[in-house]
Amino acid sequence: MAPVTHGPFALDFPQSLGVFDDYAAAQAAVDHLADEEFPVKNVLIVGTDLKQVERVTGRLTTGRVALMGAASGAWLGLFIGLLIGLFAEQGSWVSTVLTGLGLGVVFGVVWSLLGYAATRGQRDFSSVSSVVATKYEVLVEHKLLARGQELLAQRPGQPVDL
Known part of the structure; x- marks a missing residue:
């Protein structure tokens, strides 16, 4: 060796x-x-x-993909909303955080559904690997x-x- x-x-x-x-x-x-x-x-x-x-952890459906995209988008939107909210005017940080959260959910759902549509039928399951x-x-x-x-x-x- x-x-x-x-x-x-x-x-x-x-x-x-x-x-x-x-x-x-x-x-x-x-x-x-x-x-x-x-x-x-x-x-x-x-x-x-x-x-x-x-x-293999489960079967992928359009609804499940949208839900997973909403969840990951919510975290990203919440994070960005909190960061921007730190610099927002006093009293408007709540609306800034909620706007970030909402936009994150929408972005996450759209992005995950586009990705799922692009691979439709080739991989209709979720999994973890190691x-x-x-x-x-x-x-x-x-x-x-x-x-x-x-x-x-x-x-x-x-x-x-x-």
Whole structure:
């Protein structure tokens, strides 16, 4: 593996101390090293074998798109209305905020419906997505590899080599 040279993630000639199926297991291994006073500042936990996961959250309809657009537009309009209202004449800030809110709702609905119409039929669902790691590799500087392996082998519940 090539040296990791990105700022705080820099290690000289990193070596693999172990590969774990989930982050909690990798974290537990590093926690054990810390408990044994291993210099954990020389350790990296690296998520590997990345995959994108998309969770479908519902079906999109014209009404739902308009409602979501109104909600996001309301927040934007409220924010802008409050900013402008700070500089409005005394007594008129309420109308300024309400005008910003109303215009934001209208803008949000129109913009979201235009976007929905442009992609009609190609994506009639809403979703959230994330990139997740399927494995977590614990890397350590090469000069500390043997000590790290020794300490991890001593963890409770680990098989003992005879």
